[in-house]
Amino acid sequence: AQSVTQPDIHITVSEGASLELRCNYSYGATPYLFWYVQSPGQGLQLLLKYFSGDTLVQGIKGFEAEFKRSQSSFNLRKPSVHWSDAAEYFCAVVGGGSNYKLTFGKGTLLTVNP
Amino acid sequence: NAGVTQTPKFQVLKTGQSMTLQCAQDMNHEYMSWYRQDPGMGLRLIHYSVGAGITDQGEVPNGYNVSRSTTEDFPLRLLSAAPSQTSVYFCASSPGTGGGHGYTFGSGTRLTVV
Numbered sequence: 001a002q003s004v005t006q007p008d009i010h011i012t013v014s015e016g017a018s019l020e021l022r023c024n025y026s027y028g029a030t031p032y033l034f035w036y037v038q039s040p041g042q043g044l045q046l047l048l049k050y051f052s053g054d055t056l057v058q059g060i061k062g063f064e065a066e067f068k069r070s071q072s073s074f075n076l077r078k079p080s081v082h083w084s085d086a087a088e089y090f091c092a093v094v095g096g097g098s099n100y101k102l103t104f105g106k107g108t109l110l111t112v113n114p
Numbered sequence: 115n116a117g118v119t120q121t122p123k124f125q126v127l128k129t130g131q132s133m134t135l136q137c138a139q140d141m142n143h144e145y146m147s148w149y150r151q152d153p154g155m156g157l158r159l160i161h162y163s164v165g166a167g168i169t170d171q172g173e174v175p176n177g178y179n180v181s182r183s184t185t186e187d188f189p190l191r192l193l194s195a196a197p198s199q200t201s202v203y204f205c206a207s208s209p210g211t212g213g214g215h216g217y218t219f220g221s222g223t224r225l226t227v228v
Contacts, residue, residue, distance in 0.1 A: 009154070034216075043221045044157075044204065090156060100145045100164060100208060101172065102217055107158040 002027040004093050008106035013081050015114045021108050023065075023091030026107040033074040034092040034102070035065055044090070050074060061085070085114040115133030116140050116196070119219035120205050127195040129228045135190040135223050145208040146188040150174065150201040151222075157204060163188055195227045 003026040009050060025031055035047040048059025065076045067094040082104055091105040121136045139146065147162035160170030163182040178198060179191040188207075192199060205220040 020217045046216070051215060063129065092157075100147075101159055101162060102147070103159070104149075104156040106154060 002031065002093050002095055002101075002103050004091050004103055004105035006089075006091055006108050007107045010108070010109045010111065012111040012113060015083050018044075019076075019081045019085070019110070021089050021091075021110070022070050023074045023076065023092045025074060025091070026072065027093060027095055029095065030069070031093045031095055033065075033067060035063070035074075036090045036092060036104075037060065037061075037078050037087050038090065038107075043048055047076070047089075056085045057114050080113055081110075083112045083114065093096060097103045117222040118205055118207055118218050120203075120221060120223050123221070124224050125224065125226070127192075128188065129197060129227060131195050132193050134193075135203055137188045137189075137190065137220060138188065139207040139218070140184050141209065141227065142185060143207035143209045144185070144204075146182065147172070147206050148151065148178070148180065148188070148190045149204045150199075151204060152201050159211075160190065160203075166201060167211070176216070194218065195225075197227045199225065200227045201225060 007022045013065050033050040033089050036044040048057045050057045050067045057065050062096050063078050088107045088109050090107045094102045118139045144165050148159040148160040149158045158174045160178050161180040163169045169180050203223045206217045208217045209215045
């Protein structure tokens, strides 16, 4: 069965610093991978997704993620964090073919210090 | 085009009461699903459907029933609410197979069982 691990429950960074949020997945074939962001009390917003092709994916709000098959990872990065990036971030995976089910990691809470 | 609509947005139930969370989509999507979100647990799949008349269990189905009589609607029923079902519930839909078309999420229903 597919699964997602986000090793960091809570990360704190200073505004303007770089950010990397880790995501490791378990799936036998090439998966579809997603990063979502959720602000307090809000719904889920899609940041970016990887389906195939270029392993470096650009998303909204200046985020990017890199798919590394050899490491089963899909880490999210941002060169300079803004205070408005404070939120919870979820990595998610779904298998190809007829496997519709989207499986989420437990999330990483990002705090941004001024 | 309204996307995925969830009602109600907030609900308080007493233990033992029943209720139905509504989810409707107007995009003719085949796949629909229900998740619950609890602190530190991410989003966990409750039930899903790959088309009208077809439903299946996800990771945490106990205490919940679903049916899919039309393509548009996928209600989630709590027959006898328990405090453990206090959570935020999200409905999601997808147009095709394997997740390659992405997912659209509703804005969520915050349920409290007292």
